[in-house]
Amino acid sequence: MNKNFVSRISSIGYAIIMAMFGINHLRMGESMKGYVPNYFPAPVFWVYLVGVALILAAIAIIINKVTRLACYLLGTMLVLFVLLLHLPSMTHAANPQMQALSMTMVLKDLGLAAGAFYIGSHNE
Secondary structure, eight states, X not given: OOHHHHHHHHHHHHHHHHHHHHHHHHHSHHHHGGGSOTTSXXXXXXXXXXXXXXXXXXXXXXXXXXHHHXXXXXXXXXXXXXXXXXXHHHHTOSSHHXXXXXXXXXXXXXXXXXXXXXXXXXXX
């Protein structure tokens, strides 16, 4: 099987996952606003903005246009989530279960960021 074919299918699969995250942000914006730190104004706006950004990145990957830029921006956004949302949640967790959930989110977003940077860096 051609290496480029496998890479392309994998990139599309990654994009579909990002699109689903984005759709969930748009569908459940009101219930997700609690994840936005208190120091950000208009929390629902940020949830919707992230949803749109996820969907736009997914579209860029799927149609293979401005993929490098989209992936680098997506990866940066995911690293910012780790720094601004998940690490503070992990360090301030009230119980071990919440700390474990926050650690899972840290690892998930770092893995997704690594995937975005990889796809972006290997786009021709």
